[in-house]
Each structure stands twice: as C-alpha cells, then as structure tokens.
Amino acid sequence: MKRPHVKRLTAFGVWDKLKRALESSFANESARIGTRRGVVAISLVVASLSIAGSAGAQQSGAAQGVPAQMVVSVEPKHGHELPTITQQDVMVYQGRDRRPVTGWVPAKGSNAGLALAILIDDGAGFSLGPQLNDVRTFIQGQPPTTLIAVGYMQHGTVAVAHDFTQDHAAAAKAIRLAQGFSGAGGSPYLSLSDFIKRWHIDSAIPRREVLMITSGIDDVYSGTIDNPYVDAAIQDAQCSGILVYAIYTPGSGHLGHSFFRTNWGQNYLSELSEMTGGEGYYLIGPQAPVSFAPYLKELNAQLPNQFLLKFLANPQKKAGPESVKVTSELHDVDFVHADKVCVAASPGQ
Numbered sequence: 001m002k003r004p005h006v007k008r009l010t011a012f013g014v015w016d017k018l019k020r021a022l023e024s025s026f027a028n029e030s031a032r033i034g035t036r037r038g039v040v041a042i043s044l045v046v047a048s049l050s051i052a053g054s055a056g057a058q059q060s061g062a063a064q065g066v067p068a069q070m071v072v073s074v075e076p077k078h079g080h081e082l083p084t085i086t087q088q089d090v091m092v093y094q095g096r097d098r099r100p101v102t103g104w105v106p107a108k109g110s111n112a113g114l115a116l117a118i119l120i121d122d123g124a125g126f127s128l129g130p131q132l133n134d135v136r137t138f139i140q141g142q143p144p145t146t147l148i149a150v151g152y153m154q155h156g157t158v159a160v161a162h163d164f165t166q167d168h169a170a171a172a173k174a175i176r177l178a179q180g181f182s183g184a185g186g187s188p189y190l191s192l193s194d195f196i197k198r199w200h201i202d203s204a205i206p207r208r209e210v211l212m213i214t215s216g217i218d219d220v221y222s223g224t225i226d227n228p229y230v231d232a233a234i235q236d237a238q239c240s241g242i243l244v245y246a247i248y249t250p251g252s253g254h255l256g257h258s259f260f261r262t263n264w265g266q267n268y269l270s271e272l273s274e275m276t277g278g279e280g281y282y283l284i285g286p287q288a289p290v291s292f293a294p295y296l297k298e299l300n301a302q303l304p305n306q307f308l309l310k311f312l313a314n315p316q317k318k319a320g321p322e323s324v325k326v327t328s329e330l331h332d333v334d335f336v337h338a339d340k341v342c343v344a345a346s347p348g349q
Contacts, residue, residue, distance in 0.1 A: 065099060065312030066344045070241055071107070071207050071277065072307045072326055073336040082305060083330060092311045093325040094343075103310030111308055112145040113205035115164055118171075119195065121188055121214035122154040124178040125252040127288035128213070134292040135213070136172040141300065147205065150174040153191035153214065180252045187220040188212060189229035189268070192244070196236045206308050209243040209278070211299070213292075215251035216265030217258075230268045237276040238321055239342035245278040246270075247295050250288050262286040277338040309337075315346035 076082050087104035105111055118135065120128075139148050147164040148171040162174035192212065199208065221227050237244050246269040250257070266283040273280040279302070281295035289295075313322060321340035328335070 066315045066346075067102070067310065068313040068341050068343055069103070069308065069310045070324070070337055070341050071209075071243055072309045073243075073277065073302050074305050074307060075302070075334045075336060077332050077334060080301075083332065085307070085328065085330065085333070089328045089330055090309070091327050091329075092309070093327070094314050094322055097314055099314065100312045101309070102312060103308065105308050107207055107306040107308055108304070111206055112143070114146045114207040114209065114303065115149070115202070115205050116142070116146055117149045117151060117164075117195065117199075117208075117210045118175075119151050119153050119158060119188075119192065119210060119212050119214075120175075120178060121212075121249070121251065122152040122159070122179045123181065123186075123219070123251050123253075124214065125180060125250045125288075128178055128180075128249050131249065131289070131292045132175050132177070134296055136175050137293075138296040138300065139172045139175070140168045142168055146303075151195065152178070153186070153188050153212075154179070155186040156190035156194060156220070158191050158195040178252075187218045187229050188214045188216065189218060189227070189233040189272070190220060192233045192272075193229070193236045196233075196240050196242060199240070199242075207243075207306065208241060209303075210237075210245065212244060212246045212269070212272075213249055214246065214265075214269070215249060215262065216246070216267075216269035217251050217261050218265070218268065224264050227268055230272060234272055234275045235321060235340075237272075238338045238340050241338075241341075242276065243278040243338070244273050244276040245299055246273045246280045247292055248280070248282045248289070250286060257286055259286055275339050277336055279336070313341070313343040315343060317346060319343065319345040 074082055074085065085104070087101055090101050090104050092099045092101055107114070118139070139150075142148060144166055146168075147166055148162075148168055149164040150161045150171055151158040152161060161176070162171050165171055192210065195210075201208075218227060218229060221229055233244075236242075248266055248269060250262070251265075262285070266280075270280045270283050272278075279299075281298070282289040309326065313324075316322070320342060322343045323339060324337070324341050326335040326337050
C-alpha cells in the first residue's frame with residue numbers, strides 16, 4: 001500500500017522540480033532578454049552620441065583654419081557673358097581637402113581697386129618702338145579705380161619711371177624706348193622679385209598685378225630647366241597675391257635672335273604667368289609680334305571679370321606656399337588663379 005504512495009510522491013516531486021526548473025528558466029530568459037534590450041538601448045545611445053560627436057567635430061574642423069585670400073579671374077568657355085556665380089557655387093581645395101569659402105565678391109564698385117605695374121625690359125630690341133603707342137593707349141583707357149606705375153627692368157632691379165598714379169596721362173608719358181643694348185635687362189625675374197619686395201601694400205586696393213614686356217631671356221642664369229630666379233619670382237608673387245601677365249618682345253643683340261635662348265625665355269614667361277594666375281601672350285617664336293593691341297584688348301577684357309576669394313586654409317607646421325584649386329559645379333566657366341597661396345603657420349608653431 002505504501003509503494004503507490006511513494007510513486008505519487010516521486011511523481012509529484014519530479015513535477016515540482018520540473019516546475020521550478022521551468023520557472024527558473026523563464027526567469028533567466030526574461031533577464032537575458034531584458035539585458036539584451038538594455039545593451040541594445042545603451043548601444044543605440046552611444047552610437048547616437050558618437051555620430052553627433054563626429055558630426056560636431058567635422059563641423060568644428062571645417063570652420064577652423066587660417067584666413068587666406070587670392071584674386072581669381074573667371075573666363076566663359078563659350079561667348080563673352082559670365083553666368084551669376086555665388087559664394088555657394090565656389091569650391092576651394094587645398095591639396096585634396098575641401099576648405100570653407102568665407103568670401104567671394106566681384107572686383108567691382110568699392111572692391112574695384114587695382115594697382116597695375118607695367119614693367120618693360122630695358123634690354124628690349126628696336127622692334128618694341130612701334131608697340132609703345134598701343135601701351136600708351138591701354139594705360140589711358142583704364143578706369144579711375146586703377147593706379148598705374150611704369151618701370152624699366154635693368155640689372156636685376158626696376159628703375160621706376162612713374163610711381164602708382166590715377167593720372168593715366170602722366171603714366172603714359174613715362175613710356176619711353178628701351179635702352180636696347182645687350183645685358184641692360186639682366187634677369188627680368190630678379191627685377192620682378194626686387195620690385196615685389198619693395199611694393200608697398202595698400203589695404204584699400206585689393207588687387208595687385210603686373211604686366212611684363214620682355215623677351216623672358218635671363219642673362220644671369222645660363223641653365224635651362226629649373227631656373228632658380230624664375231622659381232623665386234613665382235613664389236614672391238604668389239605669397240604677395242600678385243598676378244603676372246607677360247607680352248613677349250625680342251631682346252637686343254645676339255641673344256635676341258637666338259632660337260634656343262628665346263625658346264627658354266618664352267617657357268619661363270609661360271610658367272611665371274601660369275603659376276601666378278596671369279597669362280602669357282605671343283609666346284610662339286623669336287619674331288616680334290605685329291601689334292600688342294590684341295593682347296592688351298584681351299587683358300582689358302579679363303580685368304573686369306576678377307573676383308576676390310577668401311577661404312580658411314589648413315595651416316601647416318611652417319608657413320609657406322600650399323597648392324590650391326578653385327572649381328565649381330558650373331561647367332561653362334574656367335577659374336584662372338595662382339596654383340599656390342602662401343598659408344600662415346599653425347598657431348603655436
């Protein structure tokens with residue numbers, strides 16, 4: 001009689017144990033689910049904070065930098081009319097990094113000020129003479145917002161014939177024939193560097209530009225590639241924000257009709273003007289151009305289509321030139337500018 005009772009007790013005990021095991025299992029599973037939900041919730045919060053922090057850091061980084069500025073010429077690819085270009089249309093890259101644009105205004109109205117130096121090689125040949133009236137006409141056709149200076153490059157310096165003035169008639173009268181003997185010009189690139197270093201900065205005049213009239217032949221440097229005086233003149237112009245334009249005219253003496261030296265002289269002028277945001281004209285051989293008028297007309301058309309660009313550059317450990325590229329999603333215009341701009345060192349360096 002006791003064995004069935006024992007069996008019932010055993011069965012009841014097994015069921016009780018099973019019930020307790022199931023209850024414990026459910027409790028543990030609920031705890032695990034709760035824990036997973038908590039972990040997921042915490043993970044979501046951390047991820048959100050990380051994303052927000054990352055975005056904040058990116059926005060903060062994008063707004064950091066040192067101020068830099070340059071003059072940009074805009075040329076239409078088709079026709080003569082420029083489309084409207086806003087600050088939001090302009091993109092600036094320093095190397096591969098896009099930098100914030102802080103200013104983009106046309107060089108017009110109160111921002112139209114231009115100081116234009118016309119530097120003539122004093123070693124130029126006799127073929128320059130017939131072109132001088134074109135230069136005088138160009139000077140007298142400039143707007144009142146343009147100051148003109150006239151100088152003659154000789155022996156690595158510039159002899160200023162007339163300092164910057166709004167009296168364009170007076171500046172035009174300072175134009176004269178070059179001395180025209182071999183060696184009088186020396187190195188036009190040493191002369192340009194010397195002139196830039198002595199050029200007084202006036203904050204009221206946002207643009208500074210140079211028109212060089214020269215063969216480009218360097219009587220000082222006897223090499224070909226990597227002329228150090230050309231490189232120095234380029235960096236001096238870039239760090240001063242000066243655009244350099246150049247019109248070729250033959251030099252005097254033997255070097256003036258040396259195809260080899262003329263070819264390198266024109267290469268130097270092309271490099272100088274290209275790297276500083278200007279343009280070189282009539283770089284097609286040793287012969288003299290028929291007239292300067294077409295090139296001066298082209299320059300006259302470009303000057304009103306210039307903009308003053310400001311952006312925040314990424315500072316480096318040492319101050320110096322940094323490669324920049326100005327572009328836009330507007331595909332019917334070209335942006336012409338110096339390929340480098342001098343950037344201040346990082347604060348604290």
